[in-house]
Amino acid sequence: MLQSFYIKINKKRFKARFSETILEVAQRNNIFIPTLCYHSDLKVKENCRICLVKIKGEKELKTSCSVKVKPGMEIFTDTPEIKKLRKLNLELIFTQHSQECHDCVWFSRCQLLDLTKKYQADTSRFSNRKEKRPVYKFDSALIYDSKKCIDCRNCVEVCQNQGVGFLELKGQGADIRVVPSEDKNKDCVYCGQCLIHCPAGSFEGVGEFEEVETPLKQKGKKVIFQFAPAVRTSLGEEFGFPLRTPLTGKLIAGIKSLGVDKVFDVSLGADFTTMEEAKELITKLEDKRKLPLMTSCCPAWVKYIEFYYPEFIPYLTSVRSPHIILGGLIKTYWAQREKINPQDIFVVSVMPCVAKKYEITRPELKIKGLKPVDYVLTTRGLAQLFRKYKVDLNKIKPLQADHPLGYHSGAGIIYGATGGVMESALRTTQAMLNEKEISKIEFKKVRGMKGVKRALVKIKGKSLKIGVVNGLGFAKEILEKLKENPDLFDYLEVMACPGGCIGGGGQPIPTSKKIRNKRAQGLYQLDKKRTIRTAHQNPVIKEVYRDFLKNKKTAHYLCHTHYSRKFKKGLNILPPGQY
Amino acid sequence: MSPEKVIQKIKKAGLKGRGGAEFPTALKWEMVRKVKAEKKYLIANGSEGEPKVFKDEFILKTHPFELIEGIKIAQETIKAAKAYLYLRKDFFQKYKKKLEKIIKEKNLPIIIFKKQGGYLCGEETTLVESLEGRRLEPRSRPPYPSEKGLWDCPTLINNVETLYYVSRIINNNYQGERLYSISGGDHPGVYELSADLSLKQVLKKTGNWPNFKFFVQVGGGASGEILLTRELNQTGSGLGAIIIYPEDKTNPVSLMKKWIDFFIQENCGKCSPCREGVYRLKELLSQKNPDQEIIKDLLFLLEKSSFCPFGKAMAQPFSSLIKKVGIFNKNK
Ligand code: SF4
Ligand code: SF4
Ligand code: SF4
Ligand code: FES
Numbered sequence: 001m002l003q004s005f006y007i008k009i010n011k012k013r014f015k016a017r018f019s020e021t022i023l024e025v026a027q028r029n030n031i032f033i034p035t036l037c038y039h040s041d042l043k044v045k046e047n048c049r050i051c052l053v054k055i056k057g058e059k060e061l062k063t064s065c066s067v068k069v070k071p072g073m074e075i076f077t078d079t080p081e082i083k084k085l086r087k088l089n090l091e092l093i094f095t096q097h098s099q100e101c102h103d104c105v106w107f108s109r110c111q112l113l114d115l116t117k118k119y120q121a122d123t124s125r126f127s128n129r130k131e132k133r134p135v136y137k138f139d140s141a142l143i144y145d146s147k148k149c150i151d152c153r154n155c156v157e158v159c160q161n162q163g164v165g166f167l168e169l170k171g172q173g174a175d176i177r178v179v180p181s182e183d184k185n186k187d188c189v190y191c192g193q194c195l196i197h198c199p200a201g202s203f204e205g206v207g208e209f210e211e212v213e214t215p216l217k218q219k220g221k222k223v224i225f226q227f228a229p230a231v232r233t234s235l236g237e238e239f240g241f242p243l244r245t246p247l248t249g250k251l252i253a254g255i256k257s258l259g260v261d262k263v264f265d266v267s268l269g270a271d272f273t274t275m276e277e278a279k280e281l282i283t284k285l286e287d288k289r290k291l292p293l294m295t296s297c298c299p300a301w302v303k304y305i306e307f308y309y310p311e312f313i314p315y316l317t318s319v320r321s322p323h324i325i326l327g328g329l330i331k332t333y334w335a336q337r338e339k340i341n342p343q344d345i346f347v348v349s350v351m352p353c354v355a356k357k358y359e360i361t362r363p364e365l366k367i368k369g370l371k372p373v374d375y376v377l378t379t380r381g382l383a384q385l386f387r388k389y390k391v392d393l394n395k396i397k398p399l400q401a402d403h404p405l406g407y408h409s410g411a412g413i414i415y416g417a418t419g420g421v422m423e424s425a426l427r428t429t430q431a432m433l434n435e436k437e438i439s440k441i442e443f444k445k446v447r448g449m450k451g452v453k454r455a456l457v458k459i460k461g462k463s464l465k466i467g468v469v470n471g472l473g474f475a476k477e478i479l480e481k482l483k484e485n486p487d488l489f490d491y492l493e494v495m496a497c498p499g500g501c502i503g504g505g506g507q508p509i510p511t512s513k514k515i516r517n518k519r520a521q522g523l524y525q526l527d528k529k530r531t532i533r534t535a536h537q538n539p540v541i542k543e544v545y546r547d548f549l550k551n552k553k554t555a556h557y558l559c560h561t562h563y564s565r566k567f568k569k570g571l572n573i574l575p576p577g578q579y
Numbered sequence: 580m581s582p583e584k585v586i587q588k589i590k591k592a593g594l595k596g597r598g599g600a601e602f603p604t605a606l607k608w609e610m611v612r613k614v615k616a617e618k619k620y621l622i623a624n625g626s627e628g629e630p631k632v633f634k635d636e637f638i639l640k641t642h643p644f645e646l647i648e649g650i651k652i653a654q655e656t657i658k659a660a661k662a663y664l665y666l667r668k669d670f671f672q673k674y675k676k677k678l679e680k681i682i683k684e685k686n687l688p689i690i691i692f693k694k695q696g697g698y699l700c701g702e703e704t705t706l707v708e709s710l711e712g713r714r715l716e717p718r719s720r721p722p723y724p725s726e727k728g729l730w731d732c733p734t735l736i737n738n739v740e741t742l743y744y745v746s747r748i749i750n751n752n753y754q755g756e757r758l759y760s761i762s763g764g765d766h767p768g769v770y771e772l773s774a775d776l777s778l779k780q781v782l783k784k785t786g787n788w789p790n791f792k793f794f795v796q797v798g799g800g801a802s803g804e805i806l807l808t809r810e811l812n813q814t815g816s817g818l819g820a821i822i823i824y825p826e827d828k829t830n831p832v833s834l835m836k837k838w839i840d841f842f843i844q845e846n847c848g849k850c851s852p853c854r855e856g857v858y859r860l861k862e863l864l865s866q867k868n869p870d871q872e873i874i875k876d877l878l879f880l881l882e883k884s885s886f887c888p889f890g891k892a893m894a895q896p897f898s899s900l901i902k903k904v905g906i907f908n909k910n911k
Contacts, residue, residue: 044719045719046719046850046886047849047850047851047886048850048851049850049851049852049884049885049886050851052883052884060883060891061883061884066719081883084879085879085880085883085884088876088877088879088880089851089852089880089884092851092852092855092856092859092880093851093855095855096851096855125873126859126862129858150851151848151851151854169714171848172715172846172847172848173843173844173845173846173847173848173854173857173858174843174846174848174854174855174857174858175848176848176854
């Protein structure tokens with residue numbers, strides 16, 4: 001059935017395959033059909049009705065997102081009738097959405113606004129009917145403004161797919177609403193997948209707009225930026241660069257042009273995480289009862305365990321996440337070196353993630369009473385800051401990250417993609433166990449976009465059962481299996497976001513499988529180009545361990561943490577006007 | 580009688596679905612029968628949700644034996660593992676005992692199920708969602724219930740009136756009748772008369788032809804089309820309701836408000852034209868001088884873009900009323 005055939009769209013002939021929808025064929029051939037509720041990551045819902053097309057011989061108009069092509073089909077995408085219907089429909093959709101264009105994650109790429117212009121919708125015909133709907137805050141991570149919701153239901157599905165189901169559909173008819181669950185057994189884990197799948201910009205990271213300048217307003221403080229692996233191959237999307245363009249140097253130069261003192265690289269933090277995690281794995285391999293070891297650098301996954309599966313808390317590695325370790329080192333190791341009072345340092349992490357906004361508020365992470373990281377900007381937030389300060393990434397001359405906390409291995413870069421944490425840890429664990437500097441570098445079996453990846457890895461004659469969970473929605477099944485058979489895995493990586501952090505809730509929108517793939521490819525290419533591709537060979541790692549983390553206690557204090565069972569707090573509804 | 584023969588007989592009798600869509604019954608049965616599947620289901624729909632339609636209850640009350648027999652015939656013909664008799668809440672309460680007794684005596688695999696929602700559950704795919712215990716909303720089509728219905732198995736869904744007539748056909752006791760729910764005249768009630776009669780004949784035969792100026796709504800009391808006196812030479816359609824409105828005592832705007840209240844209450848909220856369109860229609864109708872252009876636009880959108888038959892059919896009463904009776908040029 002894989003053979004192709006021809007269909008006609010607007011009188012032109014196009015090749016099509018069985019199982020493709022009209023919309024897919026059109027998009028492949030750059031024929032524009034508007035969509036709002038359609039998302040390539042999700043099920044087809046057919047509820048916005050904006051993608052209607054005319055199929056010759058059919059009485060009723062059909063939604064192109066759902067109808068599969070057939071040989072000989074003749075389709076018209078833009079008849080006067082269709083145009084009129086889209087105009088009218090948009091007038092209705094637009095007036096159930098409160099505009100906040102200056103502070104919206106879609107910013108200049110808003111489809112709603114583009115479509116109303118394109119179809120000359122007269123949005124003054126009706127008054128905004130959702131003005132009085134509430135705004136919710138999900139801890140310190142996300143804001144959900146239900147005034148903007150156009151009832152497409154993407155977020156409900158995506159949250160369900162994440163295995164969380166915190167967003168629920170309530171009510172009927174025009175009173176239908178997406179609301180955070182009041183069920184005490186359901187809580188948000190702050191992955192932000194709802195945000196990047198919402199066509200109406202109803203979600204945003206806390207402070208994503210109003211407070212982006214906070215880092216630049218720190219009087220009398222040394223402001224240090226550090227940026228995550230996944231940011232470098234996706235930031236460009238915000239400025240029209242082709243997908244996967246690595247912008248490391250320009251990104252650093254851009255931040256510096258804002259008057260920031262130092263820019264370090266979280267990939268180095270990842271190298272520290274790898275070192276500590278490899279050690280922990282080796283210790284635990286001695287006592288099988290303590291396995292599997294589970295990664296913990298994704299705060300959404302950690303919250304998921306702490307809330308939904310607290311019985312697994314002991315299996316989470318106690319190693320801190322990369323930006324938290326590096327933030328701690330900035331305020332200790334680096335502060336000492338530079339003779340700066342740590343209290344005068346303000347650390348900003350640029351992350352692909354909104355859960356990291358929550359992570360930095362965890363009190364147990366404090367180092368000598370100070371938060372290792374003071375502020376988290378998302379990738380989008382940084383772009384917003386660049387736009388505000390007219391930083392032109394096209395023109396700016398690339399710079400290198402600062403010495404010494406800017407130097408990282410290739411392993412530190414691939415942390416941004418699913419399987420990357422595992423691969424980095426394996427590179428170093430193998431070397432540590434075999435007591436030689438170089439061993440196998442690439443572990444291709446843990447790469448790629450499959451939901452659950454499994455492999456057997458031979459280390460020092462023993463075989464290690466490893467698993468990589470790509471997307472939180474696949475975690476439940478694995479955890480349930482582990483309950484019955486703890487021997488299933490020795491080492492398990494879980495990243496909440498599909499694709500890993502490159503698909504994170506702080507990343508540019510839109511997102512899709514193709515986009516995530518490209519961003520990941522970008523990271524793997526950067527890794528390949530590095531001369532040093534393992535954490536333990538990184539000279540900065542060696543230096544810091546030699547000079548500063550030499551005693552175990554210090555290393556433990558700076559690089560490890562602990563977890564505890566979490567319970568649901570009440571829903572936080574922001575009073576009108578505050579937002 | 581062999582399944583082929585049963586279907587042949589129904590085909591010959593020319594029976595069409597009485598749930599509103601008027602799809603040829605024999606064809607529907609044949610479709611479900613043809614599909615290869617381990618399990619199939621039958622649903623008898625007695626969920627009567629539209630205003631001024633009373634015929635489902637009429638059957639439950641006066642022809643329960645024929646109904647159960649019709650279900651049995653359908654079940655055997657398509658080889659359904661189970662049949663569900665889906666009843667409106669009050670029907671469930673009133674007729675459950677009586678029906679269960681018949682089912683028990685004949686030892687049939689028929690389960691009586693209490694309806695969850697309102698009008699929308701009369702729509703086939705919503706009915707299936709309702710039986711599966713989900714949110715009461717229509718499903719995408721394809722797949723049609725005849726391929727993938729209840730629990731993804733091929734499912735035949737027939738209105739109780741259709742099944743009642745099936746038993747009459749098989750027992751050689753059918754002359755092309757249908758049920759008419761008549762209201763607004765001198766002798767309101769449910770009547771069983773030939774489906775070939777014109778509406779005028781039906782009204783006259785039942786003593787309901789008014790001696791005042793009037794117009795009627797035919798089909799159902801919310802989604803039915805408005806017809807003027809001179810248009811009554813056509814036959815009945817849809818759910819078979821005929822509602823008489825005296826011309827000088829009916830305020831078209833109030834009538835529309837009544838309809839819209841019904842649609843607002845029954846609207847599921849899934850698709851934007853219907854959810855938003857109905858909301859805005861209500862908003863407009865509560866204004867003193869609503870913009871007729873916008874009302875027409877909304878009706879056009881509802882008819883052409885709604886997700887399910889419910890939204891699509893909603894435009895009909897309004898459009899026909901506005902066109903034929905006019906709404907705002909009257910000083911009532
Ligand atoms: S952040 Fe993640 S868990 Fe929270 S509501 Fe959004 S999708 Fe659900
Ligand atoms: S919040 Fe956004 S994603 Fe969720 S239903 Fe509303 S418009 Fe859709
Ligand atoms: S996968 Fe990465 S981006 Fe997503 S929640 Fe976890 S740490 Fe954040
Ligand atoms: S995009 Fe096809 S119905 Fe919404």
